[in-house]
Amino acid sequence: RTVVDTGKVLRGEAGIDKIVAGPEKAIIVNQPMVRNYSTGGGHGPDDVLVEGDDKIVTKKWQGYPPQHLNVIGKPHPPMPEVAIPRYTGKAEYATRINFPNQVWIKVLANPHPRAKIRRLDASKAEKMPGIAYILTAQNAPSTYPFPKELFFQGELVAMVAGDTEDLAEDALEKIEVEYEVLPFAATIEQIMAANAPDLRDGKGKAIQAMSSYGDVEKGFAEADITREFTYRWSGGIPVPIQPGGGVAKWEGDKLTFYGFGQGIYPQRTGLAKALAIDESRIRFIDKYNGCTLGGGMALAR
Structure with a gap:
């Protein structure tokens, strides 16, 4: 319904002049709709967090402070300041930012x-x-x-x-x-072979870890049927919904960077180190995310 209402508003049709976020217009999320705006933490009752030597005041909660959290299992409307720009396509994801004459x-x-x-x-x-x-x-x-x-x-x-x-x-x-x-090893059999290449500078062929629960031999002995299998798994890569990317804009010796990920300050620190400039010359904007997952975090940094 919200998508339909959005279309009517954008077309200027009569009857609807405002988009309103309501419970019936959202996928139900059975958890408190609370998100920390600040990467500095701060889960106290205050609405703002004061950070750094410059005493930067950051609004902590997008919509619902962590109060009266008897909300599990109940529908909640999406927060308008977040949901409506997404519905209308105006949310400033990093991959949607464009400037004149950019490369x-x-x-x-x-x-x-x-x-x-x-x-x-x-x-x-x-x-x-x-x-x-x-x-x-x-x-x-x-x-x-x-x-x-x-x-x-x-x-x-x-x-x-x-x-x-x-x-x-x-x-x-x-x-x-x-x-x-160069020689490589892509399977357990290859890396554990006697002639496996040294991929870890003499630190051993592989990182080994072992976990055991109960008496395995006793379990086999008491089992009615025992079968052995070899399982192979090619690996998994978490793919974020939002494509990875960023946009950089220089104004003199000041850089504004539109990025994505699950943080601001770690990414800004890495960017400053790579550019060999002071962090104070970088403004890192990470306003909207289409999820990041582990793969997205690595790419963002």
Whole structure:
């Protein structure tokens, strides 16, 4: 119903002139609708949190302070200041931020499980129209060096900045890379084999952990039927609903960065370190998230 109402409001139809968030317009969430606005914590009863030497006052709760929390199992309306911009498509997710004359970044990723780069030639890509810059291990800053050895498929090889996404993608295809594929182990059998490659600088072949519950041998002996199986799992990657990305805007020596993730200050610290500038020169905005999960957190940092 809210989507329908939103359409009527945007079209200026008679009868509805305001979008109202109500219980019948939301998926029911059986927990308190409380979220901390601040990455500094502070779960006390006050509505604001004062942080840092500058005494920055931060509104702590988006809508419902942690009071009278007898709400489990009951419907709650979505908070209008959060829900309505999402319904209308006006929520400022990092991947929706656009500025005039901005450049777009595309990444060239390692296609091998483990490799070294023998040769990289970006000269053809650099000469293409609309390409602003190409960053590789050859010209990366010392504060953010590219890896000399590529330890996983998808690791960073090059970044291309172009006037449009299409131009940046076209330039990626012109970068010539010769890889030296190194020994790797992708299964338990491979890493535990006698001739397994040293992937941990002499620290052992694998990180081992063991848990046991009860008397396993007794359980087997008392079982009516015992069967042995080998189970294989290819791994799982949590994929956030929101695509990973960010937008940077320089104004003199001040940087405003629109990012995503589950924090502000850790991301700002990492960004300042990579750019070799003071954190006070960076404003990190992380206003909306389409969930992050573990994979999204790593990407955000």
